[in-house]
Amino acid sequence: MRRAHRSVHRLLWPLLSVAVLFAFAMALYLRAPS
Amino acid sequence: MSVGFRAVQWNRDKIVYDGILIAAVVIYIAGYAAIHFPLEQPKKLPDAIDIWIRAFGSCTFIMLTVILSIGPLARLNPRFLPLLYNRRHFGVLTFLVAATHFWFLLDWYLVQHNLINLVTELTKWQDYTTFMDFPFKTIGLAALLILFLMAATSHDFWLSFLTPPIWKALHMGVYVAYGLVVVHVALGAMQDDEGIVIPLMLVVCFGTVTVLHVLAGWREWTGDRGLAADDGWLKVGPPGALPDKGARIIAARGGERIAVFRDGSEIGALTNLCAHQNGPIGEGRIIDGCVTCPWHGYQYRLADGCAPPPFTEKLATYRVRLNRGMVEVHPRPLPPGTPAAIQIPTDAL
Numbered sequence: 001m002r003r004a005h006r007s008v009h010r011l012l013w014p015l016l017s018v019a020v021l022f023a024f025a026m027a028l029y030l031r032a033p034s
Numbered sequence: 035m036s037v038g039f040r041a042v043q044w045n046r047d048k049i050v051y052d053g054i055l056i057a058a059v060v061i062y063i064a065g066y067a068a069i070h071f072p073l074e075q076p077k078k079l080p081d082a083i084d085i086w087i088r089a090f091g092s093c094t095f096i097m098l099t100v101i102l103s104i105g106p107l108a109r110l111n112p113r114f115l116p117l118l119y120n121r122r123h124f125g126v127l128t129f130l131v132a133a134t135h136f137w138f139l140l141d142w143y144l145v146q147h148n149l150i151n152l153v154t155e156l157t158k159w160q161d162y163t164t165f166m167d168f169p170f171k172t173i174g175l176a177a178l179l180i181l182f183l184m185a186a187t188s189h190d191f192w193l194s195f196l197t198p199p200i201w202k203a204l205h206m207g208v209y210v211a212y213g214l215v216v217v218h219v220a221l222g223a224m225q226d227d228e229g230i231v232i233p234l235m236l237v238v239c240f241g242t243v244t245v246l247h248v249l250a251g252w253r254e255w256t257g258d259r260g261l262a263a264d265d266g267w268l269k270v271g272p273p274g275a276l277p278d279k280g281a282r283i284i285a286a287r288g289g290e291r292i293a294v295f296r297d298g299s300e301i302g303a304l305t306n307l308c309a310h311q312n313g314p315i316g317e318g319r320i321i322d323g324c325v326t327c328p329w330h331g332y333q334y335r336l337a338d339g340c341a342p343p344p345f346t347e348k349l350a351t352y353r354v355r356l357n358r359g360m361v362e363v364h365p366r367p368l369p370p371g372t373p374a375a376i377q378i379p380t381d382a383l
Binding site: 001002003004005006008009010012013014016017019020021023024026027028030031032 | 165166199202203206209210213216217220221224225228233236237240244247248251254255258289290291307312314
């Protein structure tokens with residue numbers, strides 16, 4: 001991979017993981033109780 | 035290697051790789067059905083279709099998790115490189131499994147003669163302004179569209195047509211697709227199933243992939259910091275420090291990586307980017323007198339960076355010199371295919 005790809009990669013993963021984990025936590029927290 | 039553009043080049047390794055993949059998918063789907071049909075005993079056709087929807091959906095998620103783990107695993111440990119070899123077929127198969135998941139979803143509506151309900155669900159615009167009622171099927175469709183684009187452009191024709199940097203950037207869309215799939219499951223299946231299995235699966239899979247990517251990214255970052263050029267030349271080290279038939283990878287500050295190979299008493303420097311998919315040439319070895327990319331086996335001559343005839347790929351080379359017992363490389367690349375390797379006296383080793 002080129003240097004630019006590696007830079008995007010390093011930036012993308014933390015952002016993606018924060019966004020996805022936030023959405024997941026919200027979905028779990030707001031899940032209808034059994 | 036290729037002569038211009040060639041159709042799919044099958045070999046035994048690819049056939050074995052694909053055979054294992056297909057067998058694993060069939061075993062997973064059959065196993066899922068074998069467990070869930072007796073357990074749930076569906077009485078109506080839509081209930082039976084629902085099991086197939088979940089079987090193919092969960093299979094897609096697991097396949098995406100494995101695909102996304104292969105890259106960083108191969109960066110962290112070369113023993114995983116064989117998994118990288120035919121990863122594109124893995125990706126295409128994942129799209130087909132995801133498309134089957136979507137087909138069963140359509141079928142679920144069709145057998146009840148209410149496909150219009152799906153359209154209504156997807157066009158209920160006020161739901162798009164909420165979080166918990168956000169149409170999770172739209173998120174799944176967006177992920178499926180990305181997987182389709184990647185599968186459709188996975189062939190070497192598109193790699194050649196788009197050029198490796200653009201092709202690679204396009205295929206990084208798989209990260210977004212994976213994130214969308216996690217949210218699709220969190221807002222969909224996880225809301226219907228009150229158990230702990232789905233949340234646990236999401237956390238373990240997504241967490242593992244994230245940790246692997248962050249670790250590999252950290253390691254790559256240390257390799258990108260680069261060396262300071264001393265009087266315009268980068269110091270590599272004494273010739274004996276270069277592994278025979280192998281390479282040491284260096285980088286100038288702010289520049290691309292350079293692979294400095296030694297083949298006996300011949301030392302040459304090539305760009306670390308393979309002409310095929312920008313694979314890390316410097317992590318490969320010299321096989322049959324040619325520098326060989328560890329990803330897909332593309333080969334180049336050390337002397338001038340050209341693929342041996344009849345192949346036509348060329349890599350950029352770099353000037354090399356032996357200065358006071360140290361191998362040094364000039365960081366400015368030469369035009370691809372320029373002879374630049376040097377012979378060093380055997381007593382310098």
